[in-house]
Amino acid sequence: MSMNLEREKAPLPIVDLATVKSSMLTKILYGGMVVSMLAAFYFIFMYAEVEKTMGVVQKIFYMHVPSAWVAFLAFFVTFVFSILFLIKRKRIYDTYAYVSAEIGVVFTAIVLTTGPIWAKSSWNTWWAWEPRLTTTLILFFLFMAYLMVRQMDGVWDKKARLAAVFGIIGFADVPIVFFAIRWWQSKFHPIVFGDGPSQEGGGISPSMLVALLVTIAAFTFLYAYILHKGVSFENMKIKVGHYKEKLREKLEN
């Protein structure tokens, strides 16, 4: 037995991962999210007036549009962090891009489910080939493609690099898709701007606008919160992965 009072083998550095560190940012995001969500529900159901033609069903709009906003925001964030990653090559950028894409899928799914529900209730058709909805459908597939690239077999930096490239190209594609579809639709089913399931321009009263803006803010807080939590989680996972690797090496020696 060694007279050395220290342990004979140096302990592996244990990352103290028992509790999720609650930093200031997390608290702010969480608080902001809760407050704005409650406010949003108040504004949607108490403040905003009931729409004349569609009735109460129109309230779906307050979930549908902010979700679409968040979905596109998420893809934009993925785009920005993809560029940053290709230039700086820091892993944290790739993590942000990846988590944002995952959240984007969730909100795109919300848009694509609330859209048909609204369409069925107002226009009695489950799907409308209108520009925003169809672009969101393609956005969904682009997100999926991004995640599939991320799931490839291989080293993380190759996957991250390829996914980043795809993130950039995919985002560049979205405006073109939107214009192509809008053109496609106007030639055959002239949609008066503002008509159709995602109507926004023309005929939105102030009280509805306020409710919409509050809900957009609420959903943005929700997105930011989930993004923040998601990124810290991924970082933990990466650390644990490194730790396991070191452990494996130790065992082999």
Next chain:
Amino acid sequence: MLRAALTIAKKDIYSELRTKQVLGTMIIFAGLVILVLSFAFDPANNTTKAVIPGAVWIIIVFSGILGLNRSLVSEQRNDTMHGLLVAPMDASSIYLGKFMANFSMILIVEIVSIPFLFLLFDFKITGSILYFLLVLFVGSFGFIAIGTFLAALASNSKSSEMLLPLLLFPMTSPVLIGVTQATKIILTNMEKLSTALSWMQLVAAYDVIFFVLCFLLIEYVLEV
């Protein structure tokens, strides 16, 4: 740089002409797609004529994917991709060369299979052949430009045949929309030619934007 690209294009085309394996597969596959379409849609029926413009592009897309995939995956054998990367040329020349080779191949497939499609469906072109060729050119250009790029990206995966369509279809949707609309007008309804030309402008814009983008980003994809 153009010379390097041409060298690569020539290498690809010559090695293909020796076995004619991929080209043959692409053409046969196109024929099979036409066959399946004739089962799905009744060729004798007049309303089927409306399907033909779309069918043209379905054939191009599906056989194109075959050729695209092989053109990049073949560089994995004997690790020739490393050879290309180490050679004194930009990654962009590799992209350009592969693009030219793939483009020529898809043109050959189109020249063979589209008349076959028209034959089987007894389709009489009541429009301009010249504009039709133009649409084919512009559309295939965009498709192959982004296709070569994504094939290079997907070739890094073990399941590249599955990944490539997943990546390619959403990305090329503007091309497909524009080009089927334009083809429909050109083949059947020549009065709306100006609309067709606008669609072709959209596709041409896509071609330019993504050709340049892929040209610039290819070095990140082909990194060692």
Next chain:
Amino acid sequence: MGFMYAAYSVVWVIIFGYMLLIGKRHNSLKKDIEFLKQLDR
């Protein structure tokens, strides 16, 4: 009217479903960490 309830419930089911998925990942990571801590004792 029923449509509106359907839509809102779909939205919140999706969001909570995602939260559950994240929760599951959290838990399996925690278990991993606990196990590794045990190993190191």
